[in-house]
Amino acid sequence: MKVVVHGITKEFVTAQGTTRAVGGVNLEVRDQEFFGIIGPTGCGKTTLLHIIAGLEKPDSGSVQFIGTQRGKSPVSMVFQESALMPWRNVEDNVPLGAEFRHEDQSLLKRVSRYFLDVVKLLDFAGAQPHELSGGMKQKVAIARALANDPEVILMDEPFASLDAQTRLLMREELLRIWERDKKTVVLVTHNIDEAVMLCDRIAVMSARPGLIKSIVTVDVPRPRTMKSMRDPDFASCMDKIWNLMKYDVEASMNRPQL
Ligand SMILES: Nc1ncnc2c1ncn2[C@@H]1O[C@H](COP(=O)(O)OP(=O)(O)OP(=O)(O)O)[C@@H](O)[C@H]1O
Numbered sequence: 617m618k619v620v621v622h623g624i625t626k627e628f629v630t631a632q633g634t635t636r637a638v639g640g641v642n643l644e645v646r647d648q649e650f651f652g653i654i655g656p657t658g659c660g661k662t663t664l665l666h667i668i669a670g671l672e673k674p675d676s677g678s679v680q681f682i683g684t685q686r687g688k689s690p691v692s693m694v695f696q697e698s699a700l701m702p703w704r705n706v707e708d709n710v711p712l713g714a715e716f717r718h719e720d721q722s723l724l725k726r727v728s729r730y731f732l733d734v735v736k737l738l739d740f741a742g743a744q745p746h747e748l749s750g751g752m753k754q755k756v757a758i759a760r761a762l763a764n765d766p767e768v769i770l771m772d773e774p775f776a777s778l779d780a781q782t783r784l785l786m787r788e789e790l791l792r793i794w795e796r797d798k799k800t801v802v803l804v805t806h807n808i809d810e811a812v813m814l815c816d817r818i819a820v821m822s823a824r825p826g827l828i829k830s831i832v833t834v835d836v837p838r839p840r841t842m843k844s845m846r847d848p849d850f851a852s853c854m855d856k857i858w859n860l861m862k863y864d865v866e867a868s869m870n871r872p873q874l
């Protein structure tokens with residue numbers, strides 16, 4: 617399914633003043649595309665993703681989902697922290713979306729076990745969230761997003777809390793799942809190599825108020841693995857993105873948050 621973001625703006629008014637978080641964003645994410653959003657801290661990436669997810673209302677502009685199939689929920693979100701329900705075991709954390717749609721218990725169980733198998737966590741179906749590592753919790757969160765059978769998955773820095781090695785493994789894992797399922801994915805990340813490894817195209821945002829500065833197409837062939845990072849096209853794509861971001865990253869480091 618295609619996502620069309622048109623003219624989104626958003627301001628936050630607080631006791632400290634007004635923050636113009638998103639300054640007029642236009643985007644078109646293609647059907648089955650792995651689309652990245654990268655930009656300096658505080659440039660409005662999370663705000664934009666929340667607006668696409670319908671969790672936040674924009675001041676102006678619109679988000680359209682084109683080609684929605686009836687009965688499917690258009691979006692699922694994977695948050696930076698896995699946001700599992702600590703009182704439920706792994707198996708019961710997975711089918712939340714389906715549960716809201718009042719699907720029957722035996723179906724929920726089957727759906728849950730199927731997606732735990734996809735993320736290779738079936739052996740931990742009965743574990744409690746506190747018994748899992750950070751990477752495993754994020755895998756449960758990804759299984760939950762898939763189990764909801766959305767047409768678009770939105771991910772906000774899904775691997776930010778993980779150590780560097782787990783992060784690399786999770787990228788490969790996510791690529792494997794995406795190659796298999798080909799959902800439309802919108803991924804927010806700070807990490808340039810993560811964006812290049814995963815995405816078809818990457819929107820580079822300017823410092824706040826966030827605007828799309830440029831959209832970079834990643835020409836690294838698929839399927840991609842860790843070895844793809846040695847591809848000369850990988851390095852030149854990283855350079856291109858860093859050159860687009862450098863000035864804004866420096867600017868956002870040198871000014872207060874409001
Ligand atoms: N609920 C809120 N109330 C007030 N200000 C907010 C709120 N949410 C975000 N902001 C402000 O809007 C701006 C953009 O925030 P946002 O979280 O979207 O940035 P981001 O690009 O996701 O940053 P990071 O990369 O650090 O996660 C920031 O200046 C932030 O302080």
Ligand SMILES: [Mg+2]
Pocket residue numbers: 661662663772
């Ligand atoms: Mg954020």
